[in-house]
Amino acid sequence: xxxxxxxxxxxxxxxxxxxxxxxWTQLAxxxxxxxxxxxxxxxxxxxxxxxxxxxxxxxLTDRPEGVPFxxxxxxxxxxxxLDDAQGNEIGHYVWVPFEGxxxxxxxxxxxxxxxxxxxxxxxxxRAAFIAVGVQGFQFYCLDLGPDSTVGEPRxxxxxxxxxxxxxxxxGGEIAVIxxxxxxxxxxxxxxxxxxxxxxxxAELWDGPESSxxxxxxxxxxxxxxxxxxxxxxxxxxxxxxxxxxxxRVGLAxxxxxxxxxxxxxxxxxxxxxxxQHCRAVQQLYVYDLIxxxxxxxxxxxxxxxxxxxxxxxxxEGDIYAGWQDSxxxxxxxxxxxxxxxxxxxxxxxxxxxxxxxxxxxxxxxxDGEGIQGWLGLPDGEGPFPTILETHGGPEYxxxxxxxxxxxxxxxxxxxxxxxxxxxSTTFGRAFQEQIWGNLGHWEVxxxxxxxxxxxxxxxxxxxxxxxxxxxxxxYLTLLALGKRPDLWAGGMAIVAxxxxxxxxxxxxxxxxxxxxxxxxxxxxxxxxxxxxxxPITYVEDVAAPVLIIQGHNDTRTTPRPVRAYEGxxxxxxxxxxxxxxxxxxxxxxxxxxxxxxxxxxxRFANRVLGLKGA
Numbered sequence: 001x002x003x004x005x006x007x008x009x010x011x012x013x014x015x016x017x018x019x020x021x022x023x024w025t026q027l028a029x030x031x032x033x034x035x036x037x038x039x040x041x042x043x044x045x046x047x048x049x050x051x052x053x054x055x056x057x058x059x060l061t062d063r064p065e066g067v068p069f070x071x072x073x074x075x076x077x078x079x080x081x082l083d084d085a086q087g088n089e090i091g092h093y094v095w096v097p098f099e100g101x102x103x104x105x106x107x108x109x110x111x112x113x114x115x116x117x118x119x120x121x122x123x124x125x126r127a128a129f130i131a132v133g134v135q136g137f138q139f140y141c142l143d144l145g146p147d148s149t150v151g152e153p154r155x156x157x158x159x160x161x162x163x164x165x166x167x168x169x170x171g172g173e174i175a176v177i178x179x180x181x182x183x184x185x186x187x188x189x190x191x192x193x194x195x196x197x198x199x200x201x202a203e204l205w206d207g208p209e210s211s212x213x214x215x216x217x218x219x220x221x222x223x224x225x226x227x228x229x230x231x232x233x234x235x236x237x238x239x240x241x242x243x244x245x246x247x248r249v250g251l252a253x254x255x256x257x258x259x260x261x262x263x264x265x266x267x268x269x270x271x272x273x274x275x276q277h278c279r280a281v282q283q284l285y286v287y288d289l290i291x292x293x294x295x296x297x298x299x300x301x302x303x304x305x306x307x308x309x310x311x312x313x314x315x316e317g318d319i320y321a322g323w324q325d326s327x328x329x330x331x332x333x334x335x336x337x338x339x340x341x342x343x344x345x346x347x348x349x350x351x352x353x354x355x356x357x358x359x360x361x362x363x364x365x366x367d368g369e370g371i372q373g374w375l376g377l378p379d380g381e382g383p384f385p386t387i388l389e390t391h392g393g394p395e396y397x398x399x400x401x402x403x404x405x406x407x408x409x410x411x412x413x414x415x416x417x418x419x420x421x422x423x424s425t426t427f428g429r430a431f432q433e434q435i436w437g438n439l440g441h442w443e444v445x446x447x448x449x450x451x452x453x454x455x456x457x458x459x460x461x462x463x464x465x466x467x468x469x470x471x472x473x474x475y476l477t478l479l480a481l482g483k484r485p486d487l488w489a490g491g492m493a494i495v496a497x498x499x500x501x502x503x504x505x506x507x508x509x510x511x512x513x514x515x516x517x518x519x520x521x522x523x524x525x526x527x528x529x530x531x532x533x534x535p536i537t538y539v540e541d542v543a544a545p546v547l548i549i550q551g552h553n554d555t556r557t558t559p560r561p562v563r564a565y566e567g568x569x570x571x572x573x574x575x576x577x578x579x580x581x582x583x584x585x586x587x588x589x590x591x592x593x594x595x596x597x598x599x600x601x602x603r604f605a606n607r608v609l610g611l612k613g614a
Contacts, residue, residue, distance in 0.1 A: 003412050005602055012353035013408035017595050018043070019350030021329040021402075023068060024310045024322055025050065028076030029122050029219060029267075032315040034098060036072035036079055037332075037347060045589040047079060049098050052315065055347060060100055065553075065582075066589030072098075074122045077148075080106070082115060087584030088553040090114045090508055093129060106142060107131075107153050113138075114508040114555065119166040119175075120144075122219055126172030126195055128156075130163055132509040137163035139177050141195050156198040162186065162513040169217045169224050174201065174243055176214055176226060185436055186395075186517045187211045190228060192243035202243045206232040210429075215262045220269040227262040227272065231429040238262040238274060240289070251287055253294065259426045260285075264312040273311060273319065275304060277426035280360060280372050280399050284311065284321075284340060297340025300333075301325065303399040318343060324402045326358040326376070356410040358400055363453035365422070366445045372427070373419035373450060374398060376410050377459070384415040385609055386460035388450055390443070392471030394423035394435065408598050414605070415459050421446040421476070437520045439500070439533040440479045447480050451487050464609050467491040468601065471557060471585065474548075475535065478565070481546060482538025490608040492547045492601045495554055495585055499561035501530040506558035536561065539568040545575040547604045549587075549597050556585040577604070 023038040035050035045068040048057040061067040070081035084091035090112050094103035113131035120127045127142040138158050143151035165178035175195040178188040189205035215227040224244050229236045236259040240249045258278030274285040284297040302325035310322035317337045324330040329349035358374040387409045391398050398418050409416045422442035423435035454460035467477040474496025481491045501523035516522050523530045550562045569576040
């Protein structure tokens with residue numbers, strides 16, 4: 001039986017949510033006593049100026065919906081972030097002084113835009129960003145003066161095709177973007193431009209079946225080499241490319257399996273930090289470009305968030321890394337730059353109640369493909385009521401990370417399994433790309449196989465397995481409820497996709513380009529596939545109760561399809577609850593809102609299963 005649900009402030013699951021965590025950090029390369037971090041210590045993820053020698057944090061933003069992402073200028077003078085409306089991710093880039101102050105609009109002459117890509121040269125003389133609007137993906141450069149003046153945006157490139165990733169050389173002479181113009185899918189090439197004239201310099205492309213993604217220029221003045229990774233071999237591998245000369249050098253890593261991606265240059269440009277991803281386990285290495293040698297770092301197990309750039313060389317030759325595992329919230333630690341040994345905690349997370357560990361499991365999908373997942377078990381003897389969660393993305397992979405939501409389920413007697421379904425990154429190119437053009441099919445096959453594994457191993461009660469997920473995971477929750485209705489007791493979807501075609505009409509332009517790349521075309525070009533991949537197509541088959549939690553201001557997973565899905569469910573007399581909140585896609589940035597949503601799900605699950613605490 002599940003434990004009695006506690007909702008008082010002292011409940012362990014609420015204390016885990018409220019424990020301060022370090023989302024990511026950044027050091028100013030030219031002023032390493034200054035840093036920037038995003039933390040929820042105020043109850044909402046905001047940006048904080050970080051005095052590195054003392055560890056003191058000074059809050060810079062104070063918005064109800066939060067500001068979880070930003071960037072520190074290399075000289076440490078300014079912090080830049082996208083100023084949007086209530087978390088809708090559409091607005092203008094602004095910057096504020098490191099000491100605090102009023103935001104200044106960097107692009108007052110441009111219409112509002114969505115953007116996930118901004119870069120500032122290490123010399124501090126130039127910024128570059130991708131602004132996405134009705135004209136498509138527009139790549140701009142801005143000249144930055146020493147007296148804090150900002151030049152007019154200079155358009156270097158424009159495309160209707162998905163464009164992602166912006167990189168500037170140390171002195172701002174070269175600007176590089178990731179482009180999908182050669183293919184309708186998410187196969188990228190790197191295109192380099194002269195950042196002053198806009199003239200195209202070079203392109204690095206590995207053919208129509210491969211993708212190359214950038215990882216940053218050398219920090220050394222005059223060195224115009226950049227790091228990148230290609231999946232030409234079927235897994236990602238690092239390389240060094242000079243756009244001016246065309247020279248390309250791959251790193252000799254024949255003994256390593258899985259994906260290996262570059263994450264940072266040493267300050268002298270001689271060594272490269274690498275992160276290996278193999279079956280959702282991370283391992284850090286240092287590669288010496290002069291001696292062509294590879295050093296494995298003996299660091300603590302867990303997750304190092306290389307996806308957000310949160311692994312980098314520290315000021316004293318050590319390595320700063322954002323770290324967490326299933327029982328410890330995210331924090332910043334220092335590793336020995338030669339051995340990887342844990343030296344100290346630089347920015348601590350808050351204390352949390354004892355938590356349940358995860359372990360990695362693997363099971364076979366319907367075609368024999370191995371699917372990896374992370375399993376947590378509650379106290380007591382099984383079988384248990386069980387939560388099967390699917391992550392967002394789909395281009396993401398869950399590693400051993402701290403999840404207050406997962407721990408809340410475990411506290412109350414639920415088994416918990418999070419899976420890295422087909423489409424997840426770090427399991428090889430074929431695994432990731434198998435879903436392209438046919439979203440949902442292989443993912444749901446994996447979810448059904450996960451259910452079978454849970455039942456066969458005596459972990460889950462067959463009639464008490466519920467689905468949940470956020471964003472793409474919310475989409476898969478709704479889709480699986482309709483495509484395999486006999487398998488699930490209920491589903492809880494957060495900021496979910498209910499109808500891909502309608503969402504395409506309503507989404508920010510960044511997401512339209514992304515959707516077209518995933519499907520291989522627009523809804524007008526691929527109407528049958530958009531319908532086949534949409535949960536609303538299968539509403540008549542849904543048999544279990546549904547809870548949807550959705551944001552009014554979300555431009556990624558937009559509100560209109562959810563309202564239509566709810567209407568169809570109600571017209572058919574099927575049980576559905578829809579709860580709305582006043583924020584965008586990143587509602588998770590607000591701690592109390594996350595707690596409210598978790599309580600809604602706990603009560604919903606207990607009510608559906610007839611357990612205590614409904």
